[in-house]
Amino acid sequence: MRVVINALIGAVALIALAACGGDLNPAWDQPREMEGPIILEEAVVYLDHNFEELFVLRSHVEDGEPRLEVERQATGERPDYMVASAAGDAIYLINRGDETLSIFSIDDEVVEREDVALTSPYDRITVDPEGEFILLSNSGRSEDAVLQNLNEVGIVDLRDGVPESVRVLTLPVRAQNLELMPSFEFDGEPQRIAVALAPSEVAFVDLVAERDIDRVRSVPLTISQADTVRNPTQVVFDAPGPESSSASLFLLDDRSNDVTQIEMSPALGDNPTRKLNVSVNQLAAGQNPHRIAILDLDSGKRLLALDGSSPEFTLVDVASAESATFSLPMSHVATDMEIYSARDPFTEELEKRVIAYSRFSTLIAVIRPESISVGSETPTLGKTVEDIRLDAVPTELILDERGDAERAVMLHPGGQDGFTILNLQTNRPISLTGFNPSQIILDGRTAYGIFGNTAHMVRFDLESGDYWTYPLPLAGRSIFLSPDKESVLIRHDGDAGRFTVLARGSYAPEDALFYEHLFLDGILARPAFEE
Amino acid sequence: MKTTKRIIIGLLAALTVLSASLATATAANELYGESRLSTVSSSNEGFVNAAGDTSTGGVGIALGYELGMVDQIALRPLLMYDVQGFDGWRFDGDLRTRWGRQQLMVGADVGYDIFTWLRPMARLAMGDSHQSLTFTAGGQDYRDTAHGMSGLVAGGLEASIGRSPMGTDPISRLSLGANMLFGYTFQTEAHFDEMTSVDAPEEPTDEDPWRRATYDADTIQASGFAFSFGVSLRYRF
Numbered sequence: 001m002r003v004v005i006n007a008l009i010g011a012v013a014l015i016a017l018a019a020c021g022g023d024l025n026p027a028w029d030q031p032r033e034m035e036g037p038i039i040l041e042e043a044v045v046y047l048d049h050n051f052e053e054l055f056v057l058r059s060h061v062e063d064g065e066p067r068l069e070v071e072r073q074a075t076g077e078r079p080d081y082m083v084a085s086a087a088g089d090a091i092y093l094i095n096r097g098d099e100t101l102s103i104f105s106i107d108d109e110v111v112e113r114e115d116v117a118l119t120s121p122y123d124r125i126t127v128d129p130e131g132e133f134i135l136l137s138n139s140g141r142s143e144d145a146v147l148q149n150l151n152e153v154g155i156v157d158l159r160d161g162v163p164e165s166v167r168v169l170t171l172p173v174r175a176q177n178l179e180l181m182p183s184f185e186f187d188g189e190p191q192r193i194a195v196a197l198a199p200s201e202v203a204f205v206d207l208v209a210e211r212d213i214d215r216v217r218s219v220p221l222t223i224s225q226a227d228t229v230r231n232p233t234q235v236v237f238d239a240p241g242p243e244s245s246s247a248s249l250f251l252l253d254d255r256s257n258d259v260t261q262i263e264m265s266p267a268l269g270d271n272p273t274r275k276l277n278v279s280v281n282q283l284a285a286g287q288n289p290h291r292i293a294i295l296d297l298d299s300g301k302r303l304l305a306l307d308g309s310s311p312e313f314t315l316v317d318v319a320s321a322e323s324a325t326f327s328l329p330m331s332h333v334a335t336d337m338e339i340y341s342a343r344d345p346f347t348e349e350l351e352k353r354v355i356a357y358s359r360f361s362t363l364i365a366v367i368r369p370e371s372i373s374v375g376s377e378t379p380t381l382g383k384t385v386e387d388i389r390l391d392a393v394p395t396e397l398i399l400d401e402r403g404d405a406e407r408a409v410m411l412h413p414g415g416q417d418g419f420t421i422l423n424l425q426t427n428r429p430i431s432l433t434g435f436n437p438s439q440i441i442l443d444g445r446t447a448y449g450i451f452g453n454t455a456h457m458v459r460f461d462l463e464s465g466d467y468w469t470y471p472l473p474l475a476g477r478s479i480f481l482s483p484d485k486e487s488v489l490i491r492h493d494g495d496a497g498r499f500t501v502l503a504r505g506s507y508a509p510e511d512a513l514f515y516e517h518l519f520l521d522g523i524l525a526r527p528a529f530e531e
Numbered sequence: 532m533k534t535t536k537r538i539i540i541g542l543l544a545a546l547t548v549l550s551a552s553l554a555t556a557t558a559a560n561e562l563y564g565e566s567r568l569s570t571v572s573s574s575n576e577g578f579v580n581a582a583g584d585t586s587t588g589g590v591g592i593a594l595g596y597e598l599g600m601v602d603q604i605a606l607r608p609l610l611m612y613d614v615q616g617f618d619g620w621r622f623d624g625d626l627r628t629r630w631g632r633q634q635l636m637v638g639a640d641v642g643y644d645i646f647t648w649l650r651p652m653a654r655l656a657m658g659d660s661h662q663s664l665t666f667t668a669g670g671q672d673y674r675d676t677a678h679g680m681s682g683l684v685a686g687g688l689e690a691s692i693g694r695s696p697m698g699t700d701p702i703s704r705l706s707l708g709a710n711m712l713f714g715y716t717f718q719t720e721a722h723f724d725e726m727t728s729v730d731a732p733e734e735p736t737d738e739d740p741w742r743r744a745t746y747d748a749d750t751i752q753a754s755g756f757a758f759s760f761g762v763s764l765r766y767r768f
Binding site: 514521528 | 574576577579580581583584585621622623624625626666668669671673723726728735740741742743744746747748749750751
């Protein structure tokens with residue numbers, strides 16, 4: 001019987017194929033590859049590699065009911081590499097097939113796509129924090145490009161809208177990393193500088209230069225190429241204020257025990273040979289600086305360096321290059337730091353503070369750099385540097401970067417150590433033991449968290465430490481708050497697209513909506529035949 | 532979808548006229564039973580996407596009553612029941628797709644007897660159809676069903692064995708036959724716009740309090756070329 005059916009099917013299939021005349025779309029036979037999520041201000045975005053589409057998810061509440069809307073937008077051919085804009089209002093996507101950069105503008109209602117023609121198979125995108133430029137470059141690790149010029153940078157200038165094509169520049173160095181300095185002004189003229197970090201060399205790309213000679217400027221980090229190669233590991237920028245006449249960047253590398261300061265200032269004279277003057281200084285910043293930050297204090301600019309050999313930090317007065325090193329009340333070298341502003345509980349004044357921590361020390365340190373005068377005596381412990389003892393070693397500090405941070409949450413690694421709420425005004429911890437949250441998002445004085453190994457969500461008050469837990473259908477992997485803050489979206493594992501949407505204030509299971517096959521929405525409408 | 536409905540209604544009208552014109556023709560009455568294997572082949576995107584192929588197979592039965600002949604032209608009204616379906620795997624096994632269609636149709640064969648054993652014939656039929664689509668992904672089944680109308684226009688050959696002058700013994704009244712038909716199956720579009728969890732309770736319970744969202748899987752229109760091979764048994768009285 002089966003032989004007869006197969007013969008019949010074969011005969012009719014031949015006729016049908018002749019009638020429709022196309023090969024079946026191979027996208028249906030490959031594993032479903034959904035890349036994401038990328039979090040934007042108004043939406044959560046996935047890239048469907050099989051059908052070359054962007055999935056834009058927006059959660060909201062309609063008549064008290066939580067809902068998840070899906071909007072799909074075609075990409076170019078063979079979409080490959082995707083990042084979000086710094087403002088979180090756009091997606092930049094390189095399409096390898098038709099060699100374009102797609103810019104998707106995504107707001108709360110509309111997704112619009114504009115394409116920029118490329119000339120090279122770029123596979124790296126550098127995002128401008130101010131959204132004026134996009135820099136494209138080659139990693140040298142592309143598997144399918146025949147040739148890649150590793151010194152090439154593609155510049156997409158968005159200041160007058162999306163251009164039709166990319167501007168190409170070949171640098172004198174192979175950039176390991178590209179960074180954009182914040183915008184600043186010299187004599188009222190806006191300046192935009194990109195920095196290419198290369199072995200033993202830094203190249204400045206003047207994105208707004210009018211003369212070719214001013215476009216690229218290379219600064220060596222060693223006297224000779226024969227010297228030991230110095231690979232830049234961290235760069236921080238000091239954009240000048242309105243009155244200042246120079247901009248600086250501070251560079252750490254993997255060989256030197258000094259911080260390299262590269263200063264730019266406008267060239268003087270009516271017709272200078274170069275637009276900018278560049279000078280290089282070496283700043284002593286402790287024995288072995290391995291993390292640096294720039295602090296703009298009332299008393300002037302300070303460079304703060306965490307030491308990589310001992311639990312110490314060094315403050316450097318950028319203007320005078322004077323420095324002073326202080327101990328951190330920690331049992332291990334500080335590996336990470338966060339800068340925030342907090343109000344002094346006694347004087348009510350807002351001041352800059354730095355929290356330094358290590359993944360190997362339950363003691364963390366809060367530094368009050370405003371109270372430290374560089375070059376004078378060691379600060380009194382407990383005033384300029386305070387310690388906080390946690391119940392477990394920290395992994396990640398989460399604080400609200402948009403406002404003056406008064407509370408932060410410290411996550412701990414694996415197991416059942418729970419998490420810690422830090423009062424950044426009084427430097428007091430509140431420990432909540434239990435399962436470890438895998439992600440926490442802050443919303444004013446309320447925070448939401450999910451756990452990697454239990455199907456629950458936690459909501460807690462950052463002021464009091466009061467908390468409430470709610471069951472979820474599955475353990476969460478990511479949690480997002482909708483822009484109107486009326487709904488919470490939780491992503492679960494699952495190739496078919498598993499999500500739970502909850503309306504704010506209604507967290508009971510019967511009020512939630514659980515999506516198990518979100519990525520199969522409208523699936524049969526995809527192309528069946530090769531085009 | 533409107534075009535398909537128009538075609539099916541046209542078929543129905545043609546059947547009615549044909550039946551009426553031959554209704555008065557009477558000769559030896561004959562009961563007819565048939566079972567067959569059938570295939571349908573479609574280039575509809577929804578069908579191909581779900582099946583992973585352009586065609587699928589099924590089985591069917593038909594019961595008929597031959598009204599008689601006028602100048603070797605015979606009319607045989609039929610009641611037909613067909614089941615077709617597929618069980619496909621998409622995305623390298625990430626998604627299982629199961630589709631089924633049941634058709635209950637009334638129709639008629641119109642044939643012209645050559646010799647005593649060979650009959651070129653045409654078959655027209657139309658009726659009701661019921662389709663179901665099940666997606667299984669991540670261990671979860673979601674299903675939706677759709678009602679619609681089906682039709683068939685086909686032509687082919689029927690051959691009979693043991694067809695001798697009717698005697699009094701029952702054996703001489705029986706004859707075996709085989710037929711092959713090629714034609715086109717019409718089907719209204721099925722929109723699977725409420726794919727619903729199969730395993731979850733209809734109302735939330737203490738054990739499973741979660742409300743699952745339904746989704747729209749889009750459409751399948753399983754119209755296309757049809758081919759069938761049937762064996763039949765006829766009894767004259």
